[in-house]
Amino acid sequence: MADEEIDYNIVFPDAATSERHWQGTKEPVVILLGWAGCKDKHLSKYSSIYNEQGCVTIRYTAPLKTVFISESFGYKELSSTALKLLEILFDYEVENSPICFHVFSNGGFMLYRYIVELLHSDEQFSSLCVIGAVVDSAPGSGNVRGALRALTATLGPKISPVLRYVLLALFAVTVFLLRVVLYPITKYIHKNHYDAVQEKPPAWPHFYLYSRGDQVIRHRDIELFVEAVKQKGVPVDSFDFVSSPHVGHFREFPEQYTLKCREFLATCMKDSDGTDMKKRHRVRNP
Template sequence: MKDTDLDYTIVFPDPSLLAPLDTCKSPVVILLGWGGCKDPHLAKYSDIYRNQGCTVIRYTSPWTAAFFSESFGRKTLRLYAKNLLELLFDYEIEKSPIFFHVFSNNGVMLYRYIVQLLRCHRQFCTLKVVGTVFDSGPGNRNVLGSLRALNRILTSYTNVVFRIILLLLFSVMVVVYRILLYPLTRLFHESHYDVMKKDFSSWPQLYLYSKADKIISAQDVEEMVEARRKYGYRIEVVVFCSSEHVSHLREYPAKYTDACTCFLMSCLQCPPEPHHPKY
């Protein structure tokens, strides 16, 4: 189902399927796609949760916002985050347990604003988030990995000459604004990575990543995991040996599906304490 303001898809569970544990409202799983992701790609992940009796919302924010607007400190993704959370009220599913599945940095950049709204926005502070899965992210200031990701996206959109020009402009922008000038620019716009390292969300998190990922460094994910565990939060990891960026489900379908479903069930069994709003 589509909306003119937000290009999303919502899928409701088969009425014959019981909600997980049969003790709560049907959970709502929100999938935040990677840069350049198409809805049919997310549909494969959607099936994992729909088969568990969940309502699933699929959404991928514009890659231009993640690669360019965020790099210049423009918080355009915040509006997308707000519109996405408002869907829960539009469909009257705001009282259901909420579960996020976030892909790569494109998803994480949107997720950072969702977390901020959950803590600070009066309408959203009552939403009950039970857990988050991070697939192939988050990554820190990896210029080479970012160029690889952008090149993969541009391949299907532009000709070779224009693609090279955009890649050069992007690399210069990242080096200047996100590396050389970052001690200054972070004062008004911290990177998504630094924000998520000190995020106070108390619900459990599962990190799915690969040692063979050439876009998001496994070391970046491991540093994030270590930083989150220092706060005493429940953090789980599943490491894949040979799968490429956001390709773990394709390479290890059984392992991936089991990890997501088991984590979902555990989050529903042991929901976190509600977060306290800050107006």
């Protein structure tokens, strides 16, 4: 079973809270995909936004090696992780509930990319009803400097300076060669997350939360991505917090961030009440 193979946390709301917010309808399941190096104690603060609204939440953060190494070398290890995460819905018998994603940084978006691909192509998941996705501080593309900043923050202060320098140097060379210099060729073998989702975006609504003050993901990358998927007919909204750091919008603006996430979820739930909307979100992209 999937829950024996990956390290995740699932929280069910009490019946009274769920009934108060959703009044007899199935409460939504919110799947939170953490940023690289994210501690569960930090991700749990975001899940409380939804738990207090009577939602089921599933929290998961991909291991560092899969984000910084496997993806850099084009090894699709996160594809099997995506499969296991979706199987959790069936393990806990919540596969008939409305599903929403909350995705953080490139680390979460890399995993989200494979989830989207499975939802588009795998018959096992064709009945799932995805109603929307919140994307925090992502996606970014071809930003070696930002990737190095993310890895530096992830390694933390305890690692020796020599080892830190070696790891950063190796990572920089690898990313620059495979994801910048050789990418016009390597993309035919393994597209990056940015291009893959932009070319075949999912049909459900998205809400991108970002900041011009982000030193890891360029705000222009997110804005260009949003415009590109809008042109393909995907319902997309975005909000610029202007001054907050990378994945720091909730920390800097907790009330505003919480309100925006809850309003987006409520809108998605309202829109999904119609049979036509449910069918549209369930249909896989051609």
